[in-house]
Amino acid sequence: xxxxxxxxxxxxxxxxxxxxxxxxxxxxxxxxxxxxxxxxxxxxxxxxxxxxxxxxxxxxxxxxxxxxxxxxxxxxxxxxxxxxxxxxxxxxxxxxxxxxxxxxxxxxxxxxxxxxxxxxxxxxxxxxxxxxxxxxxxxxxxxxxxxxxxxxxxxxxxxxxxxxxxxxxxxxxxxxxxxxxxxxxxxxxxxxxxxxxxxxxxxxxxxxxxxxxxxxxxxxxxxxxxxxxxxxxxxxxxxxxxxxxxxxxxxxxxxxxxxxxxxxxxxxxxxxxxxxxxxxxxxxxxxxxxxxxxxxxxxxxxxxxxxxxxxxxxxxxxxxxxxxxxxxxxxxxxx
Amino acid sequence: xxxxxxxxxxxxxxxxxxxxxxxxxxxxxxxxxxxxxxxxxxxxxxxxxxxxxxxxxxxxxxxxxxxxxxxxxxxxxxxxxxxxxxxxxxxxxxxxxxxxxxxxxxxxxxxxxxxxxxxxxxxxxxxxxxxxxxxxxxxxxxxxxxxxxxxxxxxxxxxxxxxxxxxxxxxxxxxxxxxxxxxxxxxxxxxxxxxxxxxxxxxxxxxxxxxxxxxxxxxxxxxxxxxxxxxxxxxxxxxxxxxxxxxxxxxxxxxxxxxxxxxxxxxxxxxxxxxxxxxxxxxxxxxxxxxxxxxxxxxxxxxxxxxxxxx
Numbered sequence: 001x002x003x004x005x006x007x008x009x010x011x012x013x014x015x016x017x018x019x020x021x022x023x024x025x026x027x028x029x030x031x032x033x034x035x036x037x038x039x040x041x042x043x044x045x046x047x048x049x050x051x052x053x054x055x056x057x058x059x060x061x062x063x064x065x066x067x068x069x070x071x072x073x074x075x076x077x078x079x080x081x082x083x084x085x086x087x088x089x090x091x092x093x094x095x096x097x098x099x100x101x102x103x104x105x106x107x108x109x110x111x112x113x114x115x116x117x118x119x120x121x122x123x124x125x126x127x128x129x130x131x132x133x134x135x136x137x138x139x140x141x142x143x144x145x146x147x148x149x150x151x152x153x154x155x156x157x158x159x160x161x162x163x164x165x166x167x168x169x170x171x172x173x174x175x176x177x178x179x180x181x182x183x184x185x186x187x188x189x190x191x192x193x194x195x196x197x198x199x200x201x202x203x204x205x206x207x208x209x210x211x212x213x214x215x216x217x218x219x220x221x222x223x224x225x226x227x228x229x230x231x232x233x234x235x236x237x238x239x240x241x242x243x244x245x246x247x248x249x250x251x252x253x254x255x256x257x258x259x260x261x262x263x264x265x266x267x268x269x270x271x272x273x274x275x276x277x278x279x280x281x282x283x284x285x286x287x288x289x290x291x292x293x294x295x296x297x298x299x300x301x302x303x304x305x306x307x308x309x310x311x312x313x314x315x316x317x318x319x320x321x322x323x324x325x326x327x328x329x330x331x332x333x334x335x
Numbered sequence: 336x337x338x339x340x341x342x343x344x345x346x347x348x349x350x351x352x353x354x355x356x357x358x359x360x361x362x363x364x365x366x367x368x369x370x371x372x373x374x375x376x377x378x379x380x381x382x383x384x385x386x387x388x389x390x391x392x393x394x395x396x397x398x399x400x401x402x403x404x405x406x407x408x409x410x411x412x413x414x415x416x417x418x419x420x421x422x423x424x425x426x427x428x429x430x431x432x433x434x435x436x437x438x439x440x441x442x443x444x445x446x447x448x449x450x451x452x453x454x455x456x457x458x459x460x461x462x463x464x465x466x467x468x469x470x471x472x473x474x475x476x477x478x479x480x481x482x483x484x485x486x487x488x489x490x491x492x493x494x495x496x497x498x499x500x501x502x503x504x505x506x507x508x509x510x511x512x513x514x515x516x517x518x519x520x521x522x523x524x525x526x527x528x529x530x531x532x533x534x535x536x537x538x539x540x541x542x543x544x545x546x547x548x549x550x551x552x553x554x555x556x557x558x559x560x561x562x563x564x565x566x567x568x569x570x571x572x573x574x575x576x577x578x579x580x581x582x583x584x585x586x587x588x589x590x591x592x593x594x595x596x597x598x599x600x601x602x603x604x605x606x607x608x609x610x611x612x613x614x615x616x617x618x619x620x621x622x623x624x625x626x627x628x629x630x631x632x633x634x635x636x637x638x639x640x641x642x643x644x645x646x
Contacts, residue, residue: 032547032548033458033460033548034460036454036547036548036549037454037458037460040450040453040552041450041451041454041466043447043450043451044447044451047512047515047516047519048469048470048473048519048520050488051485051488051489051512051513051516051517052473052485052516052517052520053469054484054488055480055481055482055483055484055488056476056480056481056484059480059481062483062484069483069486069487112379115375116375116376116379119372119376120376140380143380143383144379144380145633145636145637146383146387146629147383149573149625149629149636150577150625151576151577151594151598152577152579152595153579153596153598153599153602153621154577154595154598154618154621156599156602157390157598157599157602157614157618158386158389158390159386161390161393161611162386162389166405167402168402168611169393169405169611170405171386171389171405171406174405174406205382205383208379209383213637213641214641217641237368262475262477266477268479268579269579269580269599272579273603276603289477289479289580292480292482292483293479293482293580296482296483297584302483305482305483306480306483306484309477309479309480309481309482309483310480312477312479312480313476313477313480316475316476316477317475320475
């Protein structure tokens with residue numbers, strides 16, 4: 001309402017005045033703009049610098065000290081924390097686990113996301129229309145997406161009990177017994193080699209719906225006549241998917257991949273809730289986030305914690321750059 | 336979505352041209368594939384919903400039922416679980432804490448984010464790009480690196496004159512401000528793109544009519560940006576309500592914990608207290624606000640959460 005009224009006013013004024021193009025000094029938009037700009041930038045930039053950016057800068061500095069966090073004094077010890085990290089087997093376990101999360105979770109999540117999104121959007125093929133979504137696709141999207149809005153804590157707690165022994169709620173084991181696969185029951189969270197894979201499963205469970213919705217949006221924007229043409233040429237489902245759908249949503253897949261990789265680097269809440277602060281049995285499910293938290297707030301080794309944080313920053317940045325480069329492909333222009 | 340499917344311009348191209356010919360992809364084989372598709376979709380739907388349903392059912396059981404018959408239906412509705420979770424397990428206090436923090440952090444995030452984004456999107460000034468990219472850089476920084484120094488910064492703000500008493504560790508205001516700071520990158524990024532799309536003529540007309548820059552923002556631009564602001568408010572509400580790691584560092588005192596954090600602690604202690612159903616009741620209490628927001632606004636929530644990746 002305000003919009004149309006003012007727009008009308010603007011038009012009537014335009015007849016008499018030449019319209020200024022952008023907010024510059026001298027134009028009507030430029031009058032007294034600097035005090036305004038300053039006043040508006042100060043709160044967001046100030047808070048951002050104080051609470052977010054300055055900690056990152058300080059962290060790098062702290063990583064070269066032996067600070068315990070309990071005293072006000074500390075010594076600069078050069079690269080000692082980094083050397084110690086190199087010799088710390090637990091950190092290597094955490095790095096290995098982070099790499100597993102980084103490689104497996106995005107692949108699984110994006111694959112399932114693409115699979116379900118293509119079924120929802122181009123899976124139905126009733127007579128007449130070349131491509132349609134399956135019936136109830138919007139309900140599926142609502143359901144699939146739901147884990148994404150849950151707290152990771154809630155997800156972690158639920159799955160802690162899903163994988164628990166039968167006497168403590170463990171519905172996975174109960175389900176296996178019920179359907180006659182009792183031989184597969186395990187003490188899932190008691191077996192070191194399973195731990196990180198359980199985290200993989202839980203994270204994938206949480207993120208697939210997000211990608212179904214994301215890829216659905218991308219698939220909706222593909223012109224339908226492309227599919228019609230392909231159908232007339234006798235292309236089957238697989239070919240259509242490979243030659244049309246996939247190339248046309250590839251950009252979204254690429255961005256989604258980077259985003260998922262950054263998310264997968266985290267894993268903190270899932271591991272902390274499901275496996276505890278030591279990363280589960282023998283620390284086998286440890287990840288870097290938990291290692292940082294443990295070093296800082298359980299062992300009071302803030303310098304060391306900061307050094308692990310720097311390692312994590314370097315890993316994240318490297319991965320972001322590598323993924324962006326490795327996945328770059330020629331852009332496909334839509335007609 | 337529906338609009339493209341029922342496009343009246345070309346309703347059934349293929350059929351209209353060759354009505355007698357067999358449609359490629361429509362036949363017995365295609366039907367089988369269709370059923371298979373439906374099967375997969377349904378399976379994933381079950382994998383998604385069953386653990387959640389199970390958690391909700393468990394919150395109504397007695398502890399005995401939970402241990403002996405985890406898969407079964409509850410024999411009655413054990414409301415006492417919720418009472419125990421709310422008072423004995425402190426979930427009520429945590430819930431109130433979460434509400435206090437989020438009711439400060441979400442409006443502030445939107446206000447400050449909109450202010451910053453508006454200026455960055457619509458005003459030319461030296462350093463504009465630098466500030467924008469500084470915000471953007473925050474999107475890829477892992478939060479863990481900041482934890483340690485952030486802890487000390489927050490603690491030291493407690494020693495400031497005058498405002499110190501409201502800040503420091505274990506303070507609602509501190510936690511809310513930290514949330515605001517950590518939400519700035521995405522909020523500014525999203526809203527800058529949004530403010531750029533708003534028509535320039537309206538703003539200019541406002542200025543010509545004698546609006547100050549301030550009233551132009553609050554009375555013209557903010558109302559126009561409402562759809563974007565709603566998406567973001569939902570996005571930030573979910574993010575702040577579910578936040579775990581930041582309060583874990585800042586809210587160390589038991590009675591100041593927020594919901595997700597308190598629930599995590601409760602889960603860690605549940606084994607000793609042997610009160611599983613109270614834990615699940617607490618979990619349902621934590622889940623309800625999110626579920627309600629999601630059901631009411633699911634379209635905007637999906638749009639808000641995915642827009643960041645698409646842009």
